[in-house]
Amino acid sequence: MTGHRDINCDLLVIGAGFSGMVAAARAASLGLKTVLAGNSGSLLFVSGLLDYLGVYPMDASATLDDPARGLARLKKDFPAHPYAVTGHERIIQSFEFVKEILGAGGLSYHLSPQKNLSVLTAMGTRKPSFMVPKTMIKGTSLFKERKKLLLIDIKGLQGFSARQVAAGLGNHLSEIRTLRVEIPNIRKAVPPIVLAGFFEDPEVQNAFVKQVLPFSGQVDIAGMPAVCGVNNSLGIQQKLEEMTGMDLFEIPGIPPSIPGLRMKNAFEKKLTDSGVRLLSNIHIKAPVFNGKKFTLIGETDSRELSIGAKGVILATGRFPGGGLHARRERIVETVFRLAVIQPVNRSLWHGLDFLTRQGHLINRAGIETDPFFRPLDERDRPVFQHLYAVGSILAHNDWTRLKSGSGVSQVSACAAVDAFYQSLGKGKP
Amino acid sequence: MTFKILLYTSLILLGAGLVYRFQAIARKQRFFERDRDTLAKKIFSINFKGFLLNTLFQIKLFRAGKFRWLAHFLVISGFVYLVAVHALDDVTYVMFPEYQPTIDPFRFLRNLAGAGVTLGCVLFLVRRLIRSRVNQDHSVQDKGFQFRGIVSILLILALVLSGFLLEATRIMSEPRFNEMVEEYSDLDGDDDLIHLKAFWVENYHVVFKENFLPFTVDLEIGETLNGDYCLDCHAKPDSAFVSTPLAKISKEMGNWLAYVRVDNILYWFHYAMVLILICFLPFSRMFHLIAVPLTSTRKRITPQNLKKEMGYLDVFSLSACTNCGFCSEVCSVYPNFQITGNPEILPHVKIDTVKTMAGKGLWDAKTVGRLRSGNDDCTLCGRCADICPSGIDLVRLWEAADNLMVNLGCQNNYTLAQEATFDEWSKQDQLPGDPDAGSSMDLGLSDQVEAFEHCVQCTICTNACPVVAYDLNQNDFGPHQVMNLLRLGKKQMAQGSRMVWNCLTCYSCQEFCPQGIRVTDILLELRAGGQKTTDRIKLSKLNNQVSDK
Numbered sequence: 001m002t003g004h005r006d007i008n009c010d011l012l013v014i015g016a017g018f019s020g021m022v023a024a025a026r027a028a029s030l031g032l033k034t035v036l037a038g039n040s041g042s043l044l045f046v047s048g049l050l051d052y053l054g055v056y057p058m059d060a061s062a063t064l065d066d067p068a069r070g071l072a073r074l075k076k077d078f079p080a081h082p083y084a085v086t087g088h089e090r091i092i093q094s095f096e097f098v099k100e101i102l103g104a105g106g107l108s109y110h111l112s113p114q115k116n117l118s119v120l121t122a123m124g125t126r127k128p129s130f131m132v133p134k135t136m137i138k139g140t141s142l143f144k145e146r147k148k149l150l151l152i153d154i155k156g157l158q159g160f161s162a163r164q165v166a167a168g169l170g171n172h173l174s175e176i177r178t179l180r181v182e183i184p185n186i187r188k189a190v191p192p193i194v195l196a197g198f199f200e201d202p203e204v205q206n207a208f209v210k211q212v213l214p215f216s217g218q219v220d221i222a223g224m225p226a227v228c229g230v231n232n233s234l235g236i237q238q239k240l241e242e243m244t245g246m247d248l249f250e251i252p253g254i255p256p257s258i259p260g261l262r263m264k265n266a267f268e269k270k271l272t273d274s275g276v277r278l279l280s281n282i283h284i285k286a287p288v289f290n291g292k293k294f295t296l297i298g299e300t301d302s303r304e305l306s307i308g309a310k311g312v313i314l315a316t317g318r319f320p321g322g323g324l325h326a327r328r329e330r331i332v333e334t335v336f337r338l339a340v341i342q343p344v345n346r347s348l349w350h351g352l353d354f355l356t357r358q359g360h361l362i363n364r365a366g367i368e369t370d371p372f373f374r375p376l377d378e379r380d381r382p383v384f385q386h387l388y389a390v391g392s393i394l395a396h397n398d399w400t401r402l403k404s405g406s407g408v409s410q411v412s413a414c415a416a417v418d419a420f421y422q423s424l425g426k427g428k429p
Numbered sequence: 430m431t432f433k434i435l436l437y438t439s440l441i442l443l444g445a446g447l448v449y450r451f452q453a454i455a456r457k458q459r460f461f462e463r464d465r466d467t468l469a470k471k472i473f474s475i476n477f478k479g480f481l482l483n484t485l486f487q488i489k490l491f492r493a494g495k496f497r498w499l500a501h502f503l504v505i506s507g508f509v510y511l512v513a514v515h516a517l518d519d520v521t522y523v524m525f526p527e528y529q530p531t532i533d534p535f536r537f538l539r540n541l542a543g544a545g546v547t548l549g550c551v552l553f554l555v556r557r558l559i560r561s562r563v564n565q566d567h568s569v570q571d572k573g574f575q576f577r578g579i580v581s582i583l584l585i586l587a588l589v590l591s592g593f594l595l596e597a598t599r600i601m602s603e604p605r606f607n608e609m610v611e612e613y614s615d616l617d618g619d620d621d622l623i624h625l626k627a628f629w630v631e632n633y634h635v636v637f638k639e640n641f642l643p644f645t646v647d648l649e650i651g652e653t654l655n656g657d658y659c660l661d662c663h664a665k666p667d668s669a670f671v672s673t674p675l676a677k678i679s680k681e682m683g684n685w686l687a688y689v690r691v692d693n694i695l696y697w698f699h700y701a702m703v704l705i706l707i708c709f710l711p712f713s714r715m716f717h718l719i720a721v722p723l724t725s726t727r728k729r730i731t732p733q734n735l736k737k738e739m740g741y742l743d744v745f746s747l748s749a750c751t752n753c754g755f756c757s758e759v760c761s762v763y764p765n766f767q768i769t770g771n772p773e774i775l776p777h778v779k780i781d782t783v784k785t786m787a788g789k790g791l792w793d794a795k796t797v798g799r800l801r802s803g804n805d806d807c808t809l810c811g812r813c814a815d816i817c818p819s820g821i822d823l824v825r826l827w828e829a830a831d832n833l834m835v836n837l838g839c840q841n842n843y844t845l846a847q848e849a850t851f852d853e854w855s856k857q858d859q860l861p862g863d864p865d866a867g868s869s870m871d872l873g874l875s876d877q878v879e880a881f882e883h884c885v886q887c888t889i890c891t892n893a894c895p896v897v898a899y900d901l902n903q904n905d906f907g908p909h910q911v912m913n914l915l916r917l918g919k920k921q922m923a924q925g926s927r928m929v930w931n932c933l934t935c936y937s938c939q940e941f942c943p944q945g946i947r948v949t950d951i952l953l954e955l956r957a958g959g960q961k962t963t964d965r966i967k968l969s970k971l972n973n974q975v976s977d978k
Contacts, residue, residue: 255888
């Protein structure tokens with residue numbers, strides 16, 4: 001395989017989910033010629049909240065207030081966890097990096113200085129998170145100040161009910177009122193992204209404001225579903241605040257998630273601006289390593305591209321993303337056929353109690369890596385010098401229960417790209 | 430005299446033919462709008478640059494295909510030379526005062542031009558035998574297109590080849606030599622004539638009945654006589670690199686050929702070919718010589734002139750079509766043809782049917798239905814118009830054809846599919862399949878479980894869909910619901926859903942789908958498959974109307 005290549009690059013990032021986006025952005029910021037291949041549609045499944053560590057230990061009854069303290073215990077208990085390798089400082093740096101990247105893509109985030117923020121969800125629950133979109137920030141101080149709250153939902157928008165949120169909140173606040181806003185021309189159901197598009201229309205904004213205005217003066221703050229426009233959400237929210245004269249915040253909901261779409265757009269804008277080549281809807285297969293370079297085939301519906309790369313970052317995710325595949329007896333990694341750390345047989349994948357706080361063993365299955373995030377073979381040696389695995393595919397990482405998904409993804413992505421950069425002999429990033 | 434009478438008759442026929450064609454075309458230039466059709470009298474914006482480039486260099490053909498451009502250019506440039514310098518020598522000698530067909534460089538150039546035309550024509554014929562992508566799949570209807578216009582090519586070939594043979598037989602003809610001697614010298618009956626004859630045998634390849642023994646003739650005297658009487662008009666014929674070898678090859682038959690006066694027969698034949706070509710020009714493929722440059726002057730339809738010119742059926746462009754098939758090779762709904770086997774999807778077939786419809790009219794319900802479906806499949810992407818070597822604005826044409834059909838009472842499939850009830854729709858499924866609807870693709874995406882089974886009904890496709898967003902209250906299903914219908918095995922129902930027929934094929938859903946399902950491809954395929962059902966519904970309605978009467 002020394003023949004023709006359609007694309008040549010320094011670094012190929014496989015997978016365009018959150019960790020793939022961060023890895024590509026990091027590589028581009030270091031001046032590497034980067035190709036990002038994958039399907040970024042999966043970002044519409046993310047909430048848009050960027051977590052550090054929300055719960056520790058797993059069976060704790062309350063959420064963590066200070067993630068750094070949880071991290072100290074996590075390091076002791078699970079020395080193989082990705083966080084144990086990187087440490088607090090690099091995690092914070094990765095948050096700062098992502099904030100900067102998204103900011104450059106036109107999406108403003110608020111990074112908490114130290115403590116976890118408490119975000120109100122569409123279920124009426126509170127979720128600990130570390131960095132949240134600025135459109136949600138006003139909702140994170142609700143509970144400390146016991147404000148009078150107005151909850152707004154929109155007729156036709158499925159999966160979000162103001163009354164449900166209010167019921168979930170119980171009597172934690174001094175007063176909660178609900179309002180169903182009707183948007184003209186919506187008779188039946190409206191898909192959330194379509195609705196978000198409508199909110200960019202001044203007429204829709206006026207109709208919204210007209211129905212909210214009677215509550216001004218009666219409540220301190222109003223929460224609404226995260227549909228304040230796809231582009232320039234913060235601007236639209238500020239405009240609505242000005243018109244209604246009350247504070248507003250967005251409440252993240254179920255997929256398809258508009259904060260996720262905004263994040264996808266911001267990443268794609270920043271990556272395109274910094275010269276990363278995006279290959280969307282492409283399936284990467286047949287990797288070959290000739291001692292110096294990887295050659296992989298990128299298959300689309302209509303053609304096959306041959307891609308040459310000095311380094312490869314595997315950010316293919318777990319089962320939904322297609323990075324891992326559960327066969328009858330074993331879990332396999334789909335691109336490189338890497339060794340997957342997993343329970344010895346299928347009966348151990350899950351425990352008997354489905355909702356156990358401890359999680360299941362299959363949740364911790366994944367790719368084992370060295371401190372530079374290079375996947376290891378059976379004898380604990382890196383499989384290739386320049387192959388890295390980042391994000392949710394990593395082993396020992398039950399991110400859904402620890403509320404640490406984006407933190408692990410971004411810190412591993414940054415660390416892997418930095419390690420690759422250094423190994424090219426280009427000095428410290 | 431006879432020549433002149435025949436020539437003028439042909440020219441009159443040519444003129445009358447052209448007038449007839451132009452008039453017929455002008456009568457049919459119409460605007461077809463939804464509610465009316467009016468005679469088009471406006472003159473539209475003119476594209477001079479395109480006209481010049483496409484007429485002189487066939488630049489569009491060059492862009493479309495280098496091989497065909499080469500063949501075409503050889504024929505055109507050779508033919509132009511032959512017509513201008515050789516055929517019209519009575520007129521154009523003003524420009525070339527030293528012109529004689531038998532002196533250089535004209536003798537060489539005439540052979541060169543003739544050889545170019547011959548080669549070009551042979552390339553044309555060879556191409557017709559090579560199977561292209563389009564005529565591979567297009568086995569039944571193809572024969573007609575493959576050999577269309579072949580008569581014109583054969584006529585041109587016959588003209589040029591007879592020219593070569595004529596030159597060759599004249600070179601060796603003894604009677605011709607004697608005629609010339611009689612007319613241009615006083616050597617007739619002279620003893621010295623034998624020396625000249627011998628010199629001509631040696632150098633000019635003439636074949637004489639008698640043999641010249643070396644000691645009875647003096648070639649030097651022959652050369653002098655040649656210089657005195659002949660050389661002004663007759664250079665040695667060796668520069669005629671086609672005719673002279675031909676003459677040499679047929680030397681053995683020379684006496685017999687001279688006896689029959691084949692040179693005169695060929696002369697008449699050659700001339701007859703010219704006259705036939707002149708008479709046939711307005712009515713054969715060769716009409717595109719006139720139609721293509723004129724069509725190239727038309728500006729393509731743009732957003733600016735769309736309102737003014739929409740629905741204008743430009744019959745003139747129709748006659749510029751040579752059915753070359755480049756359009757069908759780039760057609761973006763070609764896959765639909767592979768699914769439904771409806772040839773009216775292919776632009777080069779469709780334009781022919783539209784031509785018939787605009788002219789004689791279409792009286793066959795089945796063809797109308799096919800044309801309707803074919804035109805409905807068209808996305809007006811404009812790739813056919815971009816590549817068309819004749820510079821026909823095909824997009825405008827398809828638009829006009831659509832309106833024309835609506836005026837004829839032939840509804841489009843989209844409206845039909847939206848108005849048909851699910852009952853009507855699923856009833857068609859139980860009818861036995863249409864035997865002549867060829868299908869080269871048996872299993873489509875919508876028949877393969879792997880293509881949609883990974884759908885998790887996350888609704889992202891529906892969220893991304895501009896059709897859903899455009900009219901929230903009209904669309905029955907979102908793309909994710911169509912995928913669910915497929916998962917439930919309700920393909921027929923999916924085919925009849927509004928979503929399938931309203932899809933813009935913008936590919937947003939496919940781009941966004943986190944599961945990598947080819948949503949748009951599936952929708953498009955369902956629609957293509959549904960065309961068959963609409964055809965059946967249409968036919969059953971037409972039949973009902975007939976039985977009611």
